[in-house]
Amino acid sequence: MITRKTFLTANLAGLTAAVAGLAAPGILRAQTAVTLDVLFANPSFARFFTPIAEAFSRANPGIRIVFRQPAPNYDEQHQALLRGALTNQLPDVTFPGFNRLPELARTLAPRNQILDLAPLIAAEGAAWKDANFSPRMLALGQVGGTQFGMPFNASSPIAYYNPELVRRGGGDPDAFPNSWDGVVALGARIKAAVPTAMGVSYYINSFDSDWLWQALIQQGGGRMLGADGAVAFGGPAGQAAMVLARRFVAEGGMGLIGDEQNRQQFGTGGTGIIFDSPARLGVITGLVGGRFPLRTAPFPITDATNGGVPTGGNAAVILTRDAAKREAAWKYVKYSGGPEAQKVAVEMTGYLPTNLLAEGPDFLGPWYAANPNARSAAMQANRSLPWEDYGANGPRIHRSQQEVLTAVMRGDLAPPAGLARMVQETTAMMRG
Amino acid sequence: MRRRGLLSALLSHAVLLAGAVLMAAPFLWMLLTSIRPPEEVFGAVFNLVPTRFAGIENYGAALSQSNLPRAMLNGAIVCLGILAVQLLFAIPAAYALAKLRFRGREWLFGLVLFGLCVPIQVPALPLYLGLAQAGLLDSFFALMAPFALTVFGMFLFRQFFRSYPDEVLDAARLDGMGEFEIVWRLATPAALPAIAAFSIFSIVAHWNDLYWPLIVVTSSGRSVPPLAMLAFRDTETGGNYGALMAAAALTTAPLIIGFFAARRAFLRGITMTGPR
Numbered sequence: 222m223i224t225r226k227t228f229l230t231a232n233l234a235g236l237t238a239a240v241a242g243l244a245a246p247g248i249l250r251a252q253t254a255v256t257l258d259v260l261f262a263n264p265s266f267a268r269f270f271t272p273i274a275e276a277f278s279r280a281n282p283g284i285r286i287v288f289r290q291p292a293p294n295y296d297e298q299h300q301a302l303l304r305g306a307l308t309n310q311l312p313d314v315t316f317p318g319f320n321r322l323p324e325l326a327r328t329l330a331p332r333n334q335i336l337d338l339a340p341l342i343a344a345e346g347a348a349w350k351d352a353n354f355s356p357r358m359l360a361l362g363q364v365g366g367t368q369f370g371m372p373f374n375a376s377s378p379i380a381y382y383n384p385e386l387v388r389r390g391g392g393d394p395d396a397f398p399n400s401w402d403g404v405v406a407l408g409a410r411i412k413a414a415v416p417t418a419m420g421v422s423y424y425i426n427s428f429d430s431d432w433l434w435q436a437l438i439q440q441g442g443g444r445m446l447g448a449d450g451a452v453a454f455g456g457p458a459g460q461a462a463m464v465l466a467r468r469f470v471a472e473g474g475m476g477l478i479g480d481e482q483n484r485q486q487f488g489t490g491g492t493g494i495i496f497d498s499p500a501r502l503g504v505i506t507g508l509v510g511g512r513f514p515l516r517t518a519p520f521p522i523t524d525a526t527n528g529g530v531p532t533g534g535n536a537a538v539i540l541t542r543d544a545a546k547r548e549a550a551w552k553y554v555k556y557s558g559g560p561e562a563q564k565v566a567v568e569m570t571g572y573l574p575t576n577l578l579a580e581g582p583d584f585l586g587p588w589y590a591a592n593p594n595a596r597s598a599a600m601q602a603n604r605s606l607p608w609e610d611y612g613a614n615g616p617r618i619h620r621s622q623q624e625v626l627t628a629v630m631r632g633d634l635a636p637p638a639g640l641a642r643m644v645q646e647t648t649a650m651m652r653g
Numbered sequence: 654m655r656r657r658g659l660l661s662a663l664l665s666h667a668v669l670l671a672g673a674v675l676m677a678a679p680f681l682w683m684l685l686t687s688i689r690p691p692e693e694v695f696g697a698v699f700n701l702v703p704t705r706f707a708g709i710e711n712y713g714a715a716l717s718q719s720n721l722p723r724a725m726l727n728g729a730i731v732c733l734g735i736l737a738v739q740l741l742f743a744i745p746a747a748y749a750l751a752k753l754r755f756r757g758r759e760w761l762f763g764l765v766l767f768g769l770c771v772p773i774q775v776p777a778l779p780l781y782l783g784l785a786q787a788g789l790l791d792s793f794f795a796l797m798a799p800f801a802l803t804v805f806g807m808f809l810f811r812q813f814f815r816s817y818p819d820e821v822l823d824a825a826r827l828d829g830m831g832e833f834e835i836v837w838r839l840a841t842p843a844a845l846p847a848i849a850a851f852s853i854f855s856i857v858a859h860w861n862d863l864y865w866p867l868i869v870v871t872s873s874g875r876s877v878p879p880l881a882m883l884a885f886r887d888t889e890t891g892g893n894y895g896a897l898m899a900a901a902a903l904t905t906a907p908l909i910i911g912f913f914a915a916r917r918a919f920l921r922g923i924t925m926t927g928p929r
Contacts, residue, residue: 260871264719264884265893289871293883297867308785310871507691 255549256285260312262298262535264291266374269566276565277556284549295321295535296616306334313541314550316373319361319534320430320608320615326364329540336539339368341551353559357605358575362536370536371558372575374566376500377530377605378436379597380404380518386493389414397518401465404494404521405473411493412474419486420474421494425466426627427480431619433496434626435531435609437462442524445609452651455644461523463629463636470630477630484508496520498533499598502571506594517597522604529606534572560584573598573605614650621646680905687711687898694894711895712903715885720873721900724881725907731796731877732856738801739855740848747810748836752822762811768804773865781868795869796877800859806851813847814840849918857908878904 261270267288274286292298295318305311306329317325329335342350350359354372362370384394390411398404408420425433435445443458454462469475478486487495488508497505502517509515522528537554541547556562563579566572568588579585580599589596611618622643629639685701686694688708693700715721749755750762776799784795817840825835841848863879870876882904885897912919 267884268718288873290873290876290880291884293867293886301871304781304868308782308790310785310790312871510691510693 254283254285255545256287257314257541257546257550257553258289258312259286259553260289260292260298260301260315262292262295262316262318264293266570267291269569273557273562273565276561277553280556281549281552284552286553299325303328306332311540313543313546314537314539314553316535316537317370319370319372319375319532319536320610322362322370322536322538323364323610324612325538326367326369330367330369333542334540335369336541336547336550337367337369338362338371338539338551338554341555342368345555353576353578355577355603357603361532361534361605361607370538371554372534372536373557374500374534374570374572375575375602375605376498376533376572376598377601378433378496378520379499379601380494380496380520381487381505382494382516382518383487383490383492383513384516385513386411386415386418386490390420390493394516397516399519399521401521401523405465405468408469408473408475408493417491418474419476419492421469422473422475422483422487422492423466423469423496424475424478424480424483426477426623426630427483429480430533431615431622432498432531432533432608434462434622436496436520437465439531439606440520440522440524440528442527446611452644452648455640458524459640459644460637463640466626466630467632467636471632475630477627488512499571499573499595500533502595503569515594517594519597519601520604522601529604530601531608532605533608534575564588567595567599571595571598573602611647611651618647618650621650683898683901683905686894687902689895691893691895707895708899711899714893714896715899715903718896719881719884719900720876721878721881721903723874724876724878725904727793727876728860728878729907731793732859734793734797735800735859736852736855738797739803739806740851742801743803743806743810743851744841744844744848745833745836747807748814748832748840750807751811751814752817752819753832765804765807765811769808773799777865777868784869790869791871791875793875796866796875799865803855806855809851810844810847813844817843846918846921849915849921853912853915853919856911860904860908 259270259274270288274288278284278286289312292301298315298317299321302311302315302317302325311334326335358372358375359368361372361375362368364370380397382394382397387394387397387407390407391414392398392407392410398407404421410420411418412420423433423437425437428434438445438454438458441458441461443454443456443462445452445454447453470477483492483495484497484501484505485508486492488505488510490509490512499517506515520530522530537557539547539550539554541550558576560574560576560579560581561584563574563576564584567574567579567585574580574585580589580602585599589599625634625639625643625646628634629636634642685703688706688711689703690705690707690710693703693705750758750765780799781790784790784798789795789798821839822835825839830838860877861879862877866877866880870880882897882900885893885900
């Protein structure tokens with residue numbers, strides 16, 4: 222009741238100000254409006270956060286969105302949130318990375334500093350929920366069965382390829398292989414036809430997270446961690462992934478260079494096939510710069526029933542404890558996950574939409590028709606699996622896994638021995 | 654004899670030239686990249702001079718796509734504020750350490766030397782918690798306060814004041830000047846080269862500092878240049894290198910201009926304050 226009253230006064234104040242003239246319209250409105258303090262990571266994301274907030278404020282004139290200085294990346298954001306929790310400086314709404322969400326929720330939930338979104342979603346009705354979100358997408362925002370986050374940006378690795386090199390390797394650019402054997406064989410033929418080029422590059426040796434390595438295991442039906450939280454990639458899916466890692470180098474003509482160098486070399490036409498985030502579509506298109514007609518394809522999946530791809534990106538979470546702000550924050554979070562906001566974010570980044578309606582003809586349909594390269598990510602949206610998190614030691618575990626992978630890819634270590642060592646080292650580091 | 658002199662002069666200039674090229678190359682690269690179109694930043698074919706002039710779009714992006722102008726104003730306020738307070742405290746303290754005789758002087762100077770060994774990361778957590786308790790986070794005060802007292806400045810000025818002739822001080826005292834008057838009217842003007850050298854060190858350090866602003870700044874209205882530049886350097890979607898280099902060029906320009914303006918005094922200050 223109170224909130225409705227404040228909402229009305231806000232509208233009235235805005236109206237009076239508009240009628241009274243342009244003297245000081247902002248001041249009157251600012252006194253009654255709810256202001257949401259919002260933090261997101263990756264400063265370049267301002268290019269879609271800002272227009273979405275503007276559109277939201279037009280639809281909800283009583284709510285103002287004020288962004289904090291964006292955090293440089295998800296890890297810095299995580300640190301800032303932990304500091305904020307300690308000193309009561311938390312923003313009202315924030316967008317943590319999927320791989321940081323579990324630790325954040327586990328830290329903030331006992332302190333009552335993070336809101337469970339499930340009752341709010343339930344209040345909107347089951348029909349609304351089913352029309353907007355697939356269960357697999359909503360699951361990305363859950364921690365231990367509680368819906369703390371509303372998925373906002375989502376991405377899973379896709380293939381980028383150079384159709385001219387594929388053709389020279391005797392492949393058909395319109396039919397990208399949908400199996401890993403096919404990818405490696407095509408890479409080998411490109412390498413044979415153009416000896417100075419790399420046929421295929423799958424740069425898990427230098428990627429800045431373990432995302433691509435998880436993808437190689439999850440597509441084969443494996444998981445990094447079991448239901449009990451123990452290391453679970455020592456099975457057949459892990460064996461197959463490790464063998465594949467070596468084959469990229471031994472057969473596909475891959476050289477062990479850095480991830481940025483890989484993107485640059487691909488951009489100059491020196492690599493046939495690479496795998497990377499769809500969020501980099503804009504950057505890679507820029508690097509290619511018209512040298513060849515860049516194409517993309519969905520990530521090959523070996524295990525059709527259990528296979529999937531790890532999902533990067535972020536989810537919206539509500540941290541404020543003030544009732545009026547919570548109501549406003551839910552409106553903002555709901556809008557962010559809605560089709561209008563998703564259309565803006567997807568068109569600017571190449572992320573896949575987290576909302577089912579967004580792919581429809583009213584929103585992204587025409588854009589996908591005009592930008593077929595962006596569609597590969599959306600085509601595998603129903604393959605989304607969580608980006609699995611090892612906990613506080615995650616970055617160290619990633620580095621040690623990368624060393625083992627490099628040794629295997631270089632041929633210094635046989636794939637089965639490499640997998641055994643990786644399982645052992647990861648288990649040891651998870652324990653302490 | 655003259656031949657040998659010529660040869661050694663040539664040789665030493667060649668070494669200096671090589672050093673200068675090595676130092677200046679990154680800046681030249683920055684300026685060149687800032688006018689390069691994105692598809693040429695990493696090209697298979699290398700052109701020293703860009704084939705298409707993209708300076709307008711890069712500098713336009715640097716100025717419009719982030720809060721760089723506001724951040725540069727904030728940076729200027731913070732740097733000059735820090736410098737003013739630093740000089741206000743460091744000059745009298747250094748004078749006392751160099752010229753006044755009192756018990757515990759060597760001990761205090763030892764503390765100054767000890768302070769030189771403590772990096773900002775050590776007191777960062779208590780400072781942050783203190784500022785948070787006082788409700789002062791995200792303010793100019795939070796950006797400036799930890800750097801108001803400079804042990805480096807005290808050390809530098811002390812070395813400088815030690816060479817200041819005692820006879821002048823005694824004469825001034827005989828004429829009835831107080832110690833503070835001596836500091837501000839005699840010692841400070843004489844120390845201008847040292848002050849110029851110190852000012853450059855101080856301004857460069859705080860203008861480029863990312864660590865502390867990243868911790869205490871949360872609103873974009875308090876952003877400083879390194880924070881604003883992050884908008885173009887992004888691990889998630891990759892960066893806009895042209896705009897990044899344009900922003901870097903804009904951020905470095907005031908420093909380079911400042912250095913050239915104070916170059917003579919700076920070099921004199923460095924050569925005159927060596928430990929003796």
